[in-house]
Amino acid sequence: MMRHDTVAIGFCALALSFLFVNAETAQDTSYIYLDNTPYVASVSNVVEFSWPTLRDAFKSPNRSDVASYSGFDWTKPYPGTPLSGFSAHLRIADELAFPSSVTTEDVKTNVASISYGAPPSLMDSDGFPAKMHSSWYICQHYYVSTVPDPTQEVEHDCSFLPTQCQQDLKSSFVKKWGSFESETGSMCGGNALELITPSCRDALGLVTADVLGWDASYLADTAVSKIFTVDEVAQQSWMIGTGFSDPYNQTSYYAASNRTYVVVTVFGHSADASNSAEPVAELACLRPAWAVLPTPTTTSRTTSSSVPSDASTSTFAVTASTNPTLSSSKAATTTSASYCIGGTAETGVSGGLTGLCSFSCDYDRCEKYACVCTKSASAAAAIPTRSGVQGCPGSALDKDSYDYEYFVNLCAFTCSHGYCPDSVCQVC
Numbered sequence: 001m002m003r004h005d006t007v008a009i010g011f012c013a014l015a016l017s018f019l020f021v022n023a024e025t026a027q028d029t030s031y032i033y034l035d036n037t038p039y040v041a042s043v044s045n046v047v048e049f050s051w052p053t054l055r056d057a058f059k060s061p062n063r064s065d066v067a068s069y070s071g072f073d074w075t076k077p078y079p080g081t082p083l084s085g086f087s088a089h090l091r092i093a094d095e096l097a098f099p100s101s102v103t104t105e106d107v108k109t110n111v112a113s114i115s116y117g118a119p120p121s122l123m124d125s126d127g128f129p130a131k132m133h134s135s136w137y138i139c140q141h142y143y144v145s146t147v148p149d150p151t152q153e154v155e156h157d158c159s160f161l162p163t164q165c166q167q168d169l170k171s172s173f174v175k176k177w178g179s180f181e182s183e184t185g186s187m188c189g190g191n192a193l194e195l196i197t198p199s200c201r202d203a204l205g206l207v208t209a210d211v212l213g214w215d216a217s218y219l220a221d222t223a224v225s226k227i228f229t230v231d232e233v234a235q236q237s238w239m240i241g242t243g244f245s246d247p248y249n250q251t252s253y254y255a256a257s258n259r260t261y262v263v264v265t266v267f268g269h270s271a272d273a274s275n276s277a278e279p280v281a282e283l284a285c286l287r288p289a290w291a292v293l294p295t296p297t298t299t300s301r302t303t304s305s306s307v308p309s310d311a312s313t314s315t316f317a318v319t320a321s322t323n324p325t326l327s328s329s330k331a332a333t334t335t336s337a338s339y340c341i342g343g344t345a346e347t348g349v350s351g352g353l354t355g356l357c358s359f360s361c362d363y364d365r366c367e368k369y370a371c372v373c374t375k376s377a378s379a380a381a382a383i384p385t386r387s388g389v390q391g392c393p394g395s396a397l398d399k400d401s402y403d404y405e406y407f408v409n410l411c412a413f414t415c416s417h418g419y420c421p422d423s424v425c426q427v428c
Helices: 011-023 051-057 163-175 198-204 250-257 353-362 404-416
Strands: 029-033 046-050 063-072 082-097 108-117 136-145 210-215 238-240 260-269 280-286 299-305 314-320 339-345 371-377 391-393 425-427
Touching: 029 051, 046 051, 051 082, 051 108, 063 260, 063 280, 082 250, 082 260, 082 280, 108 250, 108 260, 163 198, 163 260, 163 280, 198 404, 339 353, 353 371, 353 404, 391 404, 404 425
Parallel strands: 029 238
Antiparallel strands: 029 046, 063 082, 082 108, 108 238, 136 210, 136 260, 260 280, 299 314, 339 371, 391 425
16 A cells, blocks of 8 residues: 655655545545745645546547657666656647536636656556665656746756756755655655756746655555656656636646656665665656647636645636637747737836836746736747846745745846846845
8 A cells, every 4th residue: 555654755755645644535535736936845735636527538639749768777786777658648638627625716727747657668568667776766747837938849868958957956965865854754855845956947947846755655556656667657656737728728738738847857766775876867858749720819817726734725817719720830930919018017016126027028928826917919020138147026025925935946047147136136
């Protein structure tokens, strides 16, 4: 039986352990991350979803991508031998309805799922993975970014990222391997909600991690072993939505398509393995091929829902549109999509966000829930040249305030492009 205590799964996988524990309690219930928030792995970003709805939708996903990477033969004692044929699979299913336990309104979300495939030599004839040697421990670190140009093809080995970023993504988790084991029970060299390494922030933004760590005991459990080794969307797979949107919403479609998923898989040793070789980290990057939708007719309204947080309900801004027809036009072609070229802070948020929202919205980077677009055009304004500065929220801001996360993303963008007001931002 799968271990249900979050310490066994690790503090680094707090939100995913929440998914696993609760998904087993109801046969027809799965859990997804509601949206790509600055702190994706926060438990407050988790909502329940109908597993039959997800299962049926992912039988014929609307968009997909696959990245292959190398690993090791974990059926042998650590460090094993190199082995090719590992893969990460991205699938996106559009227009999925929320269960009534979340909201009774007619709103939809587009759900992305990441699953994994193991080489045939690591699988048994019954379709389940072969026994993993007890000396192994595997960690998978997830990042979701909207900074890379979605109109360009993504290199699955992540070679589009700066060389230093690639090196640091790997080394940061390898060098700290086992550092948190006494506190979390996990060997992973990083925890959920931690900011990505500084050398990657210009290319990917100030994104935070989600982490899943697992060992031989998980592969021995038939209830969950396929999550890590079989290319299929399962009830407990890693999934993320696009928040609440009216049916056939163009913004939601692009939100799902524009995300670049970076997965760092670390093949390491268990806590009991002695005199072990250094772990090895492999990168995989995923994003579906770009396709264009026609310009929508938009209106705005709000939707209330029940999510597992300190409050019983939360309110989100959504946009409605006409029913789109998918076009196969590639990125380089002219599109009829509209782009934001002006905006301000949403009503009710901190006044310190006004200048940041104004700058960001000028370049089609209105922060969701924090900013509102007030002027659109058929073409986006050219984003200023990157300054090389890494921006963070100012030291005087309250980290416990509800809108602190907005400053995280906005300061990262504005400071890196020449606007870093010292009243609300600072150089990291």
